[in-house]
Amino acid sequence: MKSLANAVGGFAAATLVVGALRPDMYVFFLAAAAIGCAITTSRAAGISVFLRIFVAIFAVETILFGACFLANRLGLWPTAYADLLPPDSLALTVALFGSLIYAISYIPIVRKMTAIADPYFYDAAPTVARAWPLPAVTIAANRLATATLVFLILVNQAQVAIDVRLSFFSRDFFNAMQNKDQPEFWRQLVLVFAPWASVYVASAVVEYVVTSTFVVRWRRWLSALYIGRWLDAGVHYRMALAGSSVDNPDQRIADDIYGFIYGGGAGTGLYGYSVIALQTVTSLVSFSIVLWALSANFTVPGTSIYVPGFLFWAALLYAGFGTAIAHWIGRPLVRLYFDRQRYEADFRFGLARLREYSEQIALLGGENAEKASAMRRFSNVFDNYIRIVNVRKRFAAFTQFYRQISQYIPIVVGAPFFFLGKIQLGVLTQSARAFGSVEASLTFFVSYYTGLAEFRAVLDRLISFDESIERARALGRATPRVEVNQTARDQVAVAALTLNLPDGRALARIENLMLKAQEPSLLVGVSGSGKSTLFRALAGIWPFGDGRIEAPNAALMLLPQRPYIPIGALRDAIAYPSLATCHGDEELRAALVAAGLPGLTDRLDESDNWQLRLSGGEQQRLAVARALIAKPDWLFLDEATSALDEASEAAVYRAIARELPRTTIVSIGHRATLAAFHTRGLMMNRERGGPSTLAEAAAQLPA
Numbered sequence: 001m002k003s004l005a006n007a008v009g010g011f012a013a014a015t016l017v018v019g020a021l022r023p024d025m026y027v028f029f030l031a032a033a034a035i036g037c038a039i040t041t042s043r044a045a046g047i048s049v050f051l052r053i054f055v056a057i058f059a060v061e062t063i064l065f066g067a068c069f070l071a072n073r074l075g076l077w078p079t080a081y082a083d084l085l086p087p088d089s090l091a092l093t094v095a096l097f098g099s100l101i102y103a104i105s106y107i108p109i110v111r112k113m114t115a116i117a118d119p120y121f122y123d124a125a126p127t128v129a130r131a132w133p134l135p136a137v138t139i140a141a142n143r144l145a146t147a148t149l150v151f152l153i154l155v156n157q158a159q160v161a162i163d164v165r166l167s168f169f170s171r172d173f174f175n176a177m178q179n180k181d182q183p184e185f186w187r188q189l190v191l192v193f194a195p196w197a198s199v200y201v202a203s204a205v206v207e208y209v210v211t212s213t214f215v216v217r218w219r220r221w222l223s224a225l226y227i228g229r230w231l232d233a234g235v236h237y238r239m240a241l242a243g244s245s246v247d248n249p250d251q252r253i254a255d256d257i258y259g260f261i262y263g264g265g266a267g268t269g270l271y272g273y274s275v276i277a278l279q280t281v282t283s284l285v286s287f288s289i290v291l292w293a294l295s296a297n298f299t300v301p302g303t304s305i306y307v308p309g310f311l312f313w314a315a316l317l318y319a320g321f322g323t324a325i326a327h328w329i330g331r332p333l334v335r336l337y338f339d340r341q342r343y344e345a346d347f348r349f350g351l352a353r354l355r356e357y358s359e360q361i362a363l364l365g366g367e368n369a370e371k372a373s374a375m376r377r378f379s380n381v382f383d384n385y386i387r388i389v390n391v392r393k394r395f396a397a398f399t400q401f402y403r404q405i406s407q408y409i410p411i412v413v414g415a416p417f418f419f420l421g422k423i424q425l426g427v428l429t430q431s432a433r434a435f436g437s438v439e440a441s442l443t444f445f446v447s448y449y450t451g452l453a454e455f456r457a458v459l460d461r462l463i464s465f466d467e468s469i470e471r472a473r474a475l476g477r478a479t480p481r482v483e484v485n486q487t488a489r490d491q492v493a494v495a496a497l498t499l500n501l502p503d504g505r506a507l508a509r510i511e512n513l514m515l516k517a518q519e520p521s522l523l524v525g526v527s528g529s530g531k532s533t534l535f536r537a538l539a540g541i542w543p544f545g546d547g548r549i550e551a552p553n554a555a556l557m558l559l560p561q562r563p564y565i566p567i568g569a570l571r572d573a574i575a576y577p578s579l580a581t582c583h584g585d586e587e588l589r590a591a592l593v594a595a596g597l598p599g600l601t602d603r604l605d606e607s608d609n610w611q612l613r614l615s616g617g618e619q620q621r622l623a624v625a626r627a628l629i630a631k632p633d634w635l636f637l638d639e640a641t642s643a644l645d646e647a648s649e650a651a652v653y654r655a656i657a658r659e660l661p662r663t664t665i666v667s668i669g670h671r672a673t674l675a676a677f678h679t680r681g682l683m684m685n686r687e688r689g690g691p692s693t694l695a696e697a698a699a700q701l702p703a
Contacts, residue, residue, distance in 0.1 A: 001041055001042065001044050001045050001052070001056065004041055004056060004060065005039075005041040005042035005059070006038075007063055008034055008038035008041055008059050008062055009034075009035070009038040011063045011067070012034035012037075012038055014070065015027060015030055015031040015034055016028075016031045018070050018073060022074075026088070026092075027073065029092060030066060030092050033062075033095035033096050033099070034062055034066065036095070036096075036098075036099040037058065037059055037062050037094075037095040037096075037098040037099055038059075039099075040098060040102035040103075041055055041059045041098065041102075043102065044056070044102060047102060047106075048105055048114035048117070049118050049121045049122060050114050050118055050121055051101050051104075051105045051114060053121070053146055053149055053150060053153075054097075054101045054274075055098050055101050055102055057094075057150060057153055057154070058094045058095065058097050059098055061090075061091075061094040061157070062094050062098065065090045065091035065094060066091040066095070068085060068086050068091070069086070069088055069090075069091045072085055072088075086161060089164075109459075112459065112463055113270055113459060116222075116260060116270075116462055117270055119225060120141070120145055120218055120222060121142050121145050123140075123141045123221065124140045124141065125140070125141050126138050126139070126140060126141070127139060127140070127141045127144060129144050141221065144217075145218065148213075148214045149214070152207060152210060152211060152214065152275065155203050155206065155207045155210075156207070156275050158203060159200060159203055159207075162196050162199060162200045162203075163200075166193070166196055166200075167433050168430070169192045169193050169196070170426070170429055170430055171426035171427060171429065171430035172184070172188050172426060173185065173188045173189065173193070173426065174424075174425045174426035174428075174429045175425065175426030175427075176188060176426075177425070178424055178425040178426065179424075215261055215262045215271060218261050218271075219257055219261055219262075222257050222260075222261065223257055226253050226257060227253060229469050230249055230469060234540075234541045235469055235473055236249070238473075238475045239468055239469070239472040241475075241502050241542075241543075241544070242471065242472060242502055248342070248345035248349060249465065251345040251348075252461055252465045256341070256458045256461050256462050256465075257462070259454070259458040260458050260459060260462055269455060270455075314409065314410075318406065322402050325402075326395065326398065329391070329394050329395050329398055330391060330392075330453060332387075332391050333388065333392070333395075333454070334453045334456045334457055335457075336384060336387055336388050336391065337388070337453055337454045337456075337457035338461065339380075340381070340384050340385070340388065341457060341458070341461060343377070343380040343381045344381055346377050346380070347374070347377045347378055347380075347381050350373065350374055350377050351374065354370050355612075358612070410431050410432040411428065411432055414428045414431050414432070415428070475543040475544075480545070480546035481543050481544075482497065482542055482543060482544070482545040482547055482548075484537075484540040484548075484549045485550055485551070486550075486552070486553040487550045487551070487552065487553065488552075488553060489552060490516075490554070491514060491515060491516050491517060491552060492514070492515035492538065492549070492634075493513070493514055493515075493549070493550040494512070494513040494548075495511070495512055495513075495547070496510075496511060496547050497509070497513075497545065497546075497547030497549065498545045498546045498547055498691070499530055499533050499534065499542065500545045501544065504544075506690070506691040507533055507691055508529065508530030508533065508534065508691050508694070509692070509693055510534070510693070510694045511693070513682075515664070515666060516664075517552070517633075517634075517664045518664055519664065519679060519680055520664070520665045520666070520667075520678040520679050520680065521665075521666045521680040521681070522666075522669060522674055522675060522677075522680070522682065522697075523666065523667065523668050523682045523683075523684065524668070524669065524670065524681070524682070524697060525683055525692065526686055529684040529686045530684055530691075530692045531638075531668045531684050532638050532639075532668065534684070534694075535558060535636050535666075535668065537549060538556075538636065539556065539636070552634070554632075554633035555630070555631075555632040555633045555634070556632060556633065556634045556636070557626075557627055557632035557635050557636070558637075558638065559620075559623045559624065559626075559627060559636070559637050559640035560623075560638050560639075560640065561620075561638055561639040561640060561642055562616075563619050563620060563622065563623035563640075564576075564611075565611045565614070567607075567608070567610070569605055569606065569607050570600060570604050570605070570606055570608070570610065571583075571585075571604040574588050574591065574592065574622060574625050574626060575588070575626070575629065576626060583629055585604060587629055588625075588629065589601040589604070590628075591625040591628040591629045591659075592625050594625070594628055594658075595621040595622065595624040595625040595628060595652065595655060596621050596648060596651060596652065596655075597618060597621050597622065610622070615643070616643035617643040617648065619643070620640055620641055620642075620644060621644075621652065623640060624640070624641075624652055624655070624656065627656070627660070628660065631660060631662075631663065632660075632663055633663060633664065634663065634664045634666070635663050635664070635666070637665065637667040637668065637669075639668050639669055639670070641653070641669075642669070646671065646673050649671070649674070650673065650677075653674075653677040654677075657677070665677075665678070680696075681696065681697030682696060682697055683695055683696075683697040
């Protein structure tokens with residue numbers, strides 16, 4: 001960036017020299033803007049990498065467009081290529097925009113946006129890309145992202161330049177009609193409009209294809225990032241334990257990330273607004289200069305008062321009035337859109353949960369209760385929607401009225417000059433077009449207010465999701481905490497361990513516990529005494545408490561009372577969390593037979609929602625089959641056979657002992673029959689008014 005800043009500074013010096021040779025206020029304005037651009041470019045290394053791309057582009061364009069401008073001022077631009085000369089205002093536009101980007105990078109809300117966007121532009125991992133008809137290439141992800149963004153910015157700027165050029169076509173075209181100059185009429189239509197319009201259409205098609213690819217790649221990368229941050233190190237579990245205020249993390253990943261990048265397909269996400277804002281400001285500066293020049297001789301209607309650039313000031317005042325009213329009307333939309341996302345997600349989650357527990361609901365006859373519950377959730381969706389409609393109704397009435405009037409203001413102002421013969425029809429129509437472009441740029445806030453409100457709601461949801469993830473991560477780092485350290489010893493050792501509830505209350509205190517390898521142990525105790533919490537602490541996922549656990553550097557597996565079974569092929573459900581490709585069909589079938597599920601051996605490739613298809617006992621048997629193929633060194637069973645009858649439970653424990661002779665088993669259970677499969681008993685005793693304590697149990701374990 002330093003070299004680029006020096007180059008812009010050199011251009012600014014050259015512009016000052018030209019201004020001295022051929023004094024012109026506009027040249028000095030350009031020189032001042034270039035100096036500002038050089039300063040901000042030199043300091044851009046400290047801002048967001050996403051915004052730095054824009055700064056670099058504008059710095060380069062300041063030099064290129066400025067060189068074209070200076071060449072024309074010095075009479076060095078070839079006359080034959082006059083139609084290809086960029087508008088004089090373009091160099092000033094990009095120089096000012098470069099400085100503006102640097103300035104807005106320090107706005108707090110912009111920093112929050114770029115904090116989410118920037119990681120994609122830092123990732124140097126290789127990725128494969130192909131631009132038809134060229135062959136596929138392997139390139140760093142950040143280089144591809146930067147190159148694509150630069151290309152799209154240039155395309156959008158080219159479209160603004162074409163729009164400015166077509167405004168001059170409009171002037172000459174209507175002047176030819178007024179003068180009844182048929183040759184000039186057809187020349188403008190065939191040689192000016194047709195080629196420029198064709199280029200514009202082609203650029204729009206290319207932009208759509210490249211934008212769509214860019215957005216989906218960015219979404220894929222950002223989704224992987226958030227899924228990883230949410231799932232890594234048990235963060236998802238800690239968020240639930242801590243009672244996170246973040247609702248529906250799945251919806252934030254599935255919907256809000258896309259909304260953040262591209263606004264749900266409407267082009268109103270971060271990328272969409274970046275490009276729209278770029279087009280808006282470029283169009284504003286370019287057409288403002290055109291509008292200023294066209295209305296140089298205009299006076300206030302009905303008076304002889306001369307106001308330089310009258311139409312520009314009229315557009316500015318009109319847009320300012322419209323923006324203020326739009327904000328006053330639409331301000332409630334940010335909160336309403338935020339709530340809408342939550343209510344919609346809650347409604348969908350409730351319906352999905354109903355489907356998951358359909359059997360239990362049917363057995364209890366709970367359909368009426370579920371209907372009432374579903375409609376209560378939908379009532380939130382309905383009420384929120386009506387409130388949004390009421391606000392947008394007023395907003396639509398204002399914006400439609402505003403837009404209907406705006407198209408006639410420049411005509412009304414310029415009409416007296418046209419009727420007096422001071423301007424031609426082409427100048428009047430060009431003034432109207434320039435006024436419309438300036439007014440539209442200035443009323444960006446009006447035009448996109450509802451989209452901006454929705455984008456702000458999406459941004460707030462992602463920011464709160466980020467904050468919740470960081471709080472969950474902090475649970476594992478904060479002190480005091482439960483630490484699990486791996487050692488070379490083949491035993492589990494616990495000393496002076498306190499297990500707390502998430503609200504800070506002490507649940508259990510364990511003064512001394514030693515679990516030896518090859519010593520099957522059974523932990524019993526009343527419900528709520530902390531048995532399962534101890535298992536969670538041993539697994540390293542329970543952060544609340546104080547103390548240290550020394551665990552062997554070995555494979556540990558925990559089977560909960562209600563196992564998780566992913567939707568998909570049965571072979572994937574058995575192999576979970578490893579890949580099914582790591583295990584042969586015979587191994588999977590043998591595990592199913594040993595666990596008591598011989599009827600599933602021929603259904604390995606069948607895909608289904610097995611959580612719904614299998615009974616509670618079958619689900620527990622499938623979890624045991626997982627353990628049989630995983631062959632862990634330590635297997636913790638947290639009431640993992642509670643849904644089985646005593647005979648089936650005994651058969652499962654015999655299968656585990658037979659198939660996993662080297663595995664140390666530690667169980668939680670309430671049945672006395674489990675004592676036959678364990679050589680050691682432990683009991684969690686609940687103290688009245690205090691935390692539970694652990695003690696050795698009698699030889700005959702209680703039921």
